[in-house]
Amino acid sequence: MGVRPSPYGHTMTNRTFVLACLTPLFIFSLAFLALPLVRLFLESGSGEAGWAIYLDILRRPRYLNTLVLTVLVSLATTFAALAISTTAGMFLSRNRFRGRGTLLSVLTLPLAFPGVVIGFLIILLGGRQGLVNQLTPGHVVFAYSVIGLFLGYLYFSIPRVLLTVMAAAEKLDPALEEAARTMGASPYRVVVDVIVPGLMPALIASGAIAFATAMGAFGTAFTLATNIDVIPMVIYTEFTLSANIAMASALSIVLGIVTWALLLIARSLSGSTVAAGG
Amino acid sequence: MTLRVTNTAKTYPDGTKALLPTELSVAKGEIVSLLGPSGCGKTTLLRIIAGLETPDAGSEIWFGNDNVTSLPVERRKVGMVFQSYALFPNMSVRANVGYGLKMQKLPKDEIESRVTEVLELCQLQEFSGRAIDALSGGQRQRVALARAIAPRPRMLLLDEPLSALDAALREALRDELAMLLREFHITAIFVTHDQDEAMAIADRVAVMSHGHVVQSGTPEELYRNPNSPFVAGFVGNAMRLEGKVAGSTLHLDGGELALPRDGTGHNVFVRAEDVQIDTEGPLNGKVESVTFFGTHYRVGISGIMTDVLTSTYAGQNAPKVGERVEVSIKPEALMLLPEGAEI
Numbered sequence: 001m002g003v004r005p006s007p008y009g010h011t012m013t014n015r016t017f018v019l020a021c022l023t024p025l026f027i028f029s030l031a032f033l034a035l036p037l038v039r040l041f042l043e044s045g046s047g048e049a050g051w052a053i054y055l056d057i058l059r060r061p062r063y064l065n066t067l068v069l070t071v072l073v074s075l076a077t078t079f080a081a082l083a084i085s086t087t088a089g090m091f092l093s094r095n096r097f098r099g100r101g102t103l104l105s106v107l108t109l110p111l112a113f114p115g116v117v118i119g120f121l122i123i124l125l126g127g128r129q130g131l132v133n134q135l136t137p138g139h140v141v142f143a144y145s146v147i148g149l150f151l152g153y154l155y156f157s158i159p160r161v162l163l164t165v166m167a168a169a170e171k172l173d174p175a176l177e178e179a180a181r182t183m184g185a186s187p188y189r190v191v192v193d194v195i196v197p198g199l200m201p202a203l204i205a206s207g208a209i210a211f212a213t214a215m216g217a218f219g220t221a222f223t224l225a226t227n228i229d230v231i232p233m234v235i236y237t238e239f240t241l242s243a244n245i246a247m248a249s250a251l252s253i254v255l256g257i258v259t260w261a262l263l264l265i266a267r268s269l270s271g272s273t274v275a276a277g278g
Numbered sequence: 279m280t281l282r283v284t285n286t287a288k289t290y291p292d293g294t295k296a297l298l299p300t301e302l303s304v305a306k307g308e309i310v311s312l313l314g315p316s317g318c319g320k321t322t323l324l325r326i327i328a329g330l331e332t333p334d335a336g337s338e339i340w341f342g343n344d345n346v347t348s349l350p351v352e353r354r355k356v357g358m359v360f361q362s363y364a365l366f367p368n369m370s371v372r373a374n375v376g377y378g379l380k381m382q383k384l385p386k387d388e389i390e391s392r393v394t395e396v397l398e399l400c401q402l403q404e405f406s407g408r409a410i411d412a413l414s415g416g417q418r419q420r421v422a423l424a425r426a427i428a429p430r431p432r433m434l435l436l437d438e439p440l441s442a443l444d445a446a447l448r449e450a451l452r453d454e455l456a457m458l459l460r461e462f463h464i465t466a467i468f469v470t471h472d473q474d475e476a477m478a479i480a481d482r483v484a485v486m487s488h489g490h491v492v493q494s495g496t497p498e499e500l501y502r503n504p505n506s507p508f509v510a511g512f513v514g515n516a517m518r519l520e521g522k523v524a525g526s527t528l529h530l531d532g533g534e535l536a537l538p539r540d541g542t543g544h545n546v547f548v549r550a551e552d553v554q555i556d557t558e559g560p561l562n563g564k565v566e567s568v569t570f571f572g573t574h575y576r577v578g579i580s581g582i583m584t585d586v587l588t589s590t591y592a593g594q595n596a597p598k599v600g601e602r603v604e605v606s607i608k609p610e611a612l613m614l615l616p617e618g619a620e621i
Contacts, residue, residue, distance in 0.1 A: 175364035178330055181351045182358040183378035183429060193377075197368035 040249050047246025054250055063234065063251065070231040071258060073150055074214035080150075081157035081210045082203055088158075089165035090195065108159040115156070115219020122152045122224060144226045152220040157210040164209075168202030204270045208263050215259045231255045279342045279432045279465055280306050281327065286337035288322050296322040297333075298489040304482075309459055309466045311476035314486035315512070320469045321437055323486070327467065328435050329354045341432055357426030357464075359436040363418050365410045371421050372397070372406045378429030392428060400424040400458065415443045416451055423455070427462055434459070436468035440475060452478050473513050477501075485509050507545065507615055516547040516613060520583040528612075532582030533561035536609050544614040550576065552611035553589035555597060559606030563587065565597045579605060 045051045057063040092104060110118060126132050126143035133140050142148050176194045185193065196203075218232040225233050231251060239248035281304040288297040297319040304310045312320040325331040327339060329351035339347045346354055357378075365374050375396055379389040397403050400420045405413060413421065419439060426434055439455065440448045456479040459466050470476050476483045477497035484494040485508070493505045500513045510516035521530040523541040528534065537546065555577065563581035575596040578586040582605060589605065597603050 173362060173364060175360040175362050176366065178351070179358065179360060179364040179425075180366075180377070180381075182328060182330075182354075182356055183425075184352050184355070184381040185377075186352065186381075189381065193368075194366065197366075200368075 040252060044246055044249035044253055047244070047250075049246075053246055054254070056247075057250060057254055062229075066229045066231055066234050067254065067258065069146070069228065070215060070255075071262070073146060073153065073230065074211050076150055077153040077157050077214045078207050078211040080154050081161045082207050084154075085158050085161035085206070086165050086199065086203065089162050090169050092162075093166045093169040107162055110156045111159045113156070115152075115217055115221075116223050117219075118152050118156050119220040119223025121155070122148050122220075126151070144224055144228075146228055148224050149221060149228065149230070152224060153214045153217060156217075156220070157214060160209050160213065161203075161206040164202045164206035165199060168199050172198045200270060204266060208266060211266075212259055212263065215255065280304065280340075281433060281465060281467070282338075282340040283323070283327065284338045284340075286323070286326060286339065287334045288319075288326060288331060289334050295489055297326070299336075300490055302484060302491065302494075304465055304467060307463055307465055309456075309468070309479060309481045311480035311483045312467065312469045312486055313471070313473060313476040313483050313512070315471055318486040319489040320471075320486045324435055324437055324467060324469045327433075328356050328358055355429070355432045357429065357431035357434045359419075359422045359426050359434070359439045361438040361441060363422040363442065365418060365421055365425070367410050369410070370406070371402060371408050371410070371413070374410065374421055375402075375424045375428050377425065378431075382429060396424045396428045399461065416447055419443065419451060419455075423458065427464065432465070434462065434464050434466040436466065438469055438471070440470070440472075448475075455479060477513075483513075485512060487512075504547075504613060504615070507547065510547045510613055510615065514549055516549050517585070517588065519546045519548055519587075519612075520585065521546070530561060530583050532563045532605075533559075535560060535607060535612070537612060537614065538609040539614070541614050543617055545617055547613040547615060548607055548611060550588040551590045552607055553579075553587060554606050554608075555589055555591055555603050556606040557604050559604035561605040561607070563603060563605060565599050565601045565603055568596050568599055570596075577603075579603060 044053060047053055049056055088107065092100065123143045124130055126141060126148055128141055130141070130143060172195065176198065177190050180190050180194050216232055221230045221233050235248050235251045238244045238251065283300060283302040285299050286297065287299045289295050300323060312323060314320045322331060326333045329349060337347060338345060366377065372393055376389050376393045379392055397406055400423060402420055402424055405417060410418065440451060443451060452475055459479065468479065480497065482494060483497055483500055484491045485500060486492065487508050493500060493509045500509060504510035504513060507518065519528060519530060521528045523544060523546065525542065526537040526540050528537055528541065528546055561582050563579040565577060566580045566586055567578040569576045575591040577589045577591050577597060579589060580586050
């Protein structure tokens with residue numbers, strides 16, 4: 001496929017050469033991706049419950065609720081990050097002002113921190129000894145709740161979305177917006193009809209990254225999640241504390257499948273809107 | 279609707295003067311072209327008329343009896359065709375053409391019938407369901423035009439509407455565009471840097487240079503009576519005859535020419551098609567180059583003035599390079615423009 005018939009009859013040698021080049025990738029995929037995954041899957045069925053362990057996850061509130069919570073926090077993070085970063089990204093790509101570079105580097109700073117540090121920052125802000133608690137008369141502690149988790153996830157999702165959106169915003173043809181405006185479109189219609197469709201591929205791509213990162217985030221959750229649980233935390237406790245390797249494996253598989261399925265849905269939805277529009 | 283632009287200028291925050299105080303009026307139904315080299319301010323003027331740029335204080339733009347100077351672009355009701363066409367890639371041809379009507383919140387069936395009518399006018403019926411990226415350049419241009427006129431704008435503004443097309447297509451679409459614009463019976467202004475395009479489409483051409491309108495008139499007027507060396511050179515490529523004017527005679531290196539009137543204080547210009555190779559001619563020179571263009575030859579002659587003088591030769595047997603030729607220029611073909619009018 002894609003190999004043009006060569007007038008010199010070198011087609012076969014070319015193909016062999018390309019295959020030879022792909023061999024390291026093939027070996028790597030097999031060794032570090034396929035084999036561990038197969039092993040992980042087999043491991044999940046090796047417990048006392050056998051393959052019924054997957055039913056167990058769905059039946060026991062501890063697992064199912066955690067799974068639902070993880071998905072909900074990740075979705076909320078993704079949409080909030082998309083909303084904030086799209087607005088900020090459009091503004092930053094359209095305007096040149098003093099301090100723009102500094103602002104941009106501050107906004108992308110979270111990329112430099114591991115999850116643990118971000119969790120720590122949230123505790124400094126909303127923990128028992130945190131800034132908000134000290135400044136307000138009431139007892140405001142949110143670091144260890146879903147809100148703290150959401151803020152932490154949001155903090156590290158923003159730069160990932162922001163950079164992608166800015167790159168896409170710079171490629172938008174300004175004439176498209178001007179055309180809509182000459183035809184009487186309000187600023188709101190310009191956003192809905194021109195900017196969002198133009199940014200859609202970038203929003204899907206960066207949203208997917210934000211979502212997948214939030215689903216698998218461990219460091220932040222490990223620091224913050226004393227009252228609540230997310231799936232990566234449960235996998236860790238099952239594996240290290242309970243030595244329940246089968247359950248840890250099964251949860252890993254479920255986490256992977258849920259994330260992958262949601263990303264697939266997002267992609268096909270976006271594909272169909274583009275097709276329907278065209 | 280008539281358009282009147284008075285004292286309109288544009289200075290950018292960095293001090294660049296894109297447009298010097300300019301006057302322009304366009305009669306109802308008139309098709310006016312703003313012609314000039316890049317950076318002359320023609321697009322800025324068009325964008326000020328559209329409402330996409332804010333002019334300097336003191337500028338005034340009147341649409342008929344409405345002063346629209348402070349009216350935002352959304353409420354000026356102009357139709358605009360952009361250089362890149364700026365068609366919405368996420369919408370079909372039909373949705374693109376209907377967009378302005380949708381923004382006016384017209385009833386659905388009215389939008390449908392108006393879109394169908396405009397698509398027919400622009401011969402786009404068969405493409406109505408297509409995606410924008412499945413259209414050719416010429417089809418896109420027609421969609422852009424259809425989209426601009428569908429909401430019945432007060433005026434149509436076109437920014438280099440043909441420059442995105444390749445040369446062969448451009449010429450064919452130029453005539454088509456001229457025809458369509460006349461069918462719409464709409465006041466139209468279009469910006470171009472191509473003199474052929476301006477002359478073929480417009481009723482009146484405003485030639486611009488360095489931020490202001492140098493001369494405005496019908497294509498014939500501009501061609502026959504340019505008011506400055508710039509217009510003479512830009513419209514029809516006139517050459518300056520470098521010689522000494524003495525009364526009504528021009529002394530050149532290769533001979534003497536009679537002027538139509540006293541030429542003191544004037545520079546003399548001529549176009550290649552008025553330079554005739556003629557055995558009786560008063561000027562004498564040597565053929566430097568001969569280029570065949572199908573309908574005519576372009577002959578470069580040296581020795582008449584410092585620069586090469588170009589002549590258009592329409593006959594069958596063009597002179598050969600190196601031959602000596604006699605050249606004549608009719609006095610009425612010479613254009614006398616005051617010295618120092620260098621713009």
